[in-house]
Amino acid sequence: MATGRTHRPATRSRGIPEATVARLPLYLRALTALSERSVPTVSSEELAAAAGVNSAKLRKDFSYLGSYGTRGVGYDVEYLVYQISRELGLTQDWPVVIVGIGNLGAALANYGGFASRGFRVAALIDADPAMAGKPVAGIAVQHTDELEQIITDNGVSIGVIATPAGAAQQVCERLVAAGVTSILNFAPTVLTVPDGVDVRKVDLSIELQILAFHEQRKAGEETPESGPPAPVARTTAAAADRKGPDGDVPAVMPA
Amino acid sequence: MATGRTHRPATRSRGIPEATVARLPLYLRALTALSERSVPTVSSEELAAAAGVNSAKLRKDFSYLGSYGTRGVGYDVEYLVYQISRELGLTQDWPVVIVGIGNLGAALANYGGFASRGFRVAALIDADPAMAGKPVAGIAVQHTDELEQIITDNGVSIGVIATPAGAAQQVCERLVAAGVTSILNFAPTVLTVPDGVDVRKVDLSIELQILAFHEQRKAGEETPESGPPAPVARTTAAAADRKGPDGDVPAVMPA
DNA sequence: AAATGTGAACTGCTTCACAGCA
DNA sequence: TGCTGTGAAGCAGTTCACATTT
Missing domain, CATH: 3.40.50.720 (NAD(P)-binding Rossmann-like Domain)
Incomplete structure (x- = not known):
């Protein structure tokens, strides 16, 4: 085999967790908006709300970059914009x-x-x-x-x-x-x-399929009466000769 | 506050982990390709390769759906296509x-x-x-x-x-x-x-920024000589009055 | 008084390695 | 023999809760 990986092995990059890296652009966008409105400082609580994450996570994320905040005050917007831009490599073209x-x-x-x-x-x-x-x-x-x-x-x-x-x-x-x-x-x-x-x-199509999965479950729960949607009784028709613990065999593949 | 969440709280959905749900469409696509080539069965190893994941993960993923494979043989392609389609809610329109x-x-x-x-x-x-x-x-x-x-x-x-x-x-x-x-x-x-x-x-732009982050790190490592890219000496100019442990203040925001 | 920064606990995901079955 | 299915171990990410600092 050509030994080609498909995804980065989620190795921490220079100590910054991959999940944190993936959120930095989000913070940067929120900060840029604040910067345009000339907001000088922002608390982890406010910024987290703007970025759609919780504040503990945001503080933890920033802690990987360094101590860029001021206790009792918050973060300097312009300074953070710069630090994150640099960390992401956006100070170059x-x-x-x-x-x-x-x-x-x-x-x-x-x-x-x-x-x-x-x-x-x-x-x-x-x-x-x-x-x-x-x-x-x-x-x-x-x-x-x-x-x-x-x-x-x-x-x-x-x-x-x-x-x-x-x-x-x-x-x-x-x-x-x-x-x-x-x-x-x-x-x-x-x-x-x-x-x-x-x-x-x-x-x-992957994103749509993931949405469809959850959508289907919502439809199953519909009646807000029973707690969990009940194992849903997967056996619909003759499970017949199949070895699955349940489930039926289609006559023809859908789609 | 309007108490609006932004993301699903990653609750297991009917016992299937979110990470697994996100991979089902990938398996489905690979299986559909096999189905079109009329391949009757496939091993976890082969299917995993086609989907770009490792085989242990794939088997674990499938184990949440049920026991749809045959030991010593592998998985029936058509049957799996149907089971995954149904699980994802794709048997409806x-x-x-x-x-x-x-x-x-x-x-x-x-x-x-x-x-x-x-x-x-x-x-x-x-x-x-x-x-x-x-x-x-x-x-x-x-x-x-x-x-x-x-x-x-x-x-x-x-x-x-x-x-x-x-x-x-x-x-x-x-x-x-x-x-x-x-x-x-x-x-x-x-x-x-x-x-x-x-x-x-x-x-x-988030995706590009994540790529830029890793790209920047590659550039830093360039010389395959020192192990880790060395703390990168974040102090470039006068850190002066800033409280950060290091880092410099930009005269003007880049971008 | 207010808000950061972080050790510790916790939750979820991945990988290992092998028992179990065809 | 070959390959699945899965406990158990290991690892990464999240959340908690509070000591610390301004």
Whole structure:
């Protein structure tokens, strides 16, 4: 096997827990809003509410960065904005390429919050020759043939994949071979990458399916009468010859 | 305070851990691919590889659903597809509305994997009167005024928010008031919802920022010489009057 | 008096390793 | 023999509660 991991092994990075890192952008966004309203200081309680977390967690998170608060007062907004930005590596500019300029790729290219905070769209790349040269979000689309050249010339280390699922792994391999070490994958596929390359995925249908799971349970609980929704009696029809502890066999697969 | 939580409190749902629920769609996708290739059975090892997880985790996950495998053999692909679909609530059809038909909303509407597996786009809604009536992905966009009517008439319980950040909370409240109990939020805002409503968020810039964090660390480690990247000497200039244990004050906020 | 920073307890998730079964 | 299913151990993340500091 090619020994490609798929997710970062959740190793603490320089002592900051992964879960904390994932919340820093949230805090940063809340702090930026406060900063724009010229609010000078904020308590863990207030900031936590704005970020949608609880205050103990927020304080613990900040404690990994250092002691940036003042007891009895709170946190200096501007100072924290800077510290978190620096911790996240946003004081430098990250050139990013987007591969696959369909509906989604175009939406991403047009997304404003992109350029604003440390990221810059260095190039848009698509496999369709008819797209080449067309401007999307003010940037001319380039053909996939030039992918390696673009990565190298611009020192790109972050790539966004917005291609169809079938093309994603191959695009991924070309990006990695050309020097990209962080990938944000919107294609509904598991990407296999070498060690040292980070992949994060965004997957609409997975999110919907998770929602459907909980939605289904709500429907089952409906009657606010019995406590737990009762084991739900999974046996619906003839469980017959199946070995499952319960459950029925479908005649035909749904969907 | 309005006592609105933001995230599900990670309560085990009918005994299935949240982390497991989040992986079921992944297994389902891998299994569906096997099913299409008419593969009859699969081992935990093979399936785990296809889904990008390790096999012990997969077996543990499946053990929460029941004993659906056969020792010495593996899992029956068709049977598992059905069991997972049912567990996720995909044997029924979920009507979904998408609010905010900009670049992103249109991309979502056009996304194929949507309709395929248990979800159906019941309506596209936008606040721009000029959009009303225009077909996107074969569906005529409707005006926000009709939101409540649409939700009620179609029995919609899942809503997708793809509006600008400023409009998201208000749209969210209208959706919830009209009966929606699950929301997938693409707007970069923290949504506040009443208990009983699930929110999941998809946020491009958060994902990029997390990648940037790790990318920055890679750059710091570059020289594979010293072990840990050395406390990085956070003091760059005059730390002066600041109380932080170290760290410098920026003259002007970056970004 | 107010709010941070943190040890300690707790909860949940992952991994191990092997007993049990086909 | 081969592979599942699962207790038990280990690890990461969250919450509690309070000593500490301004």
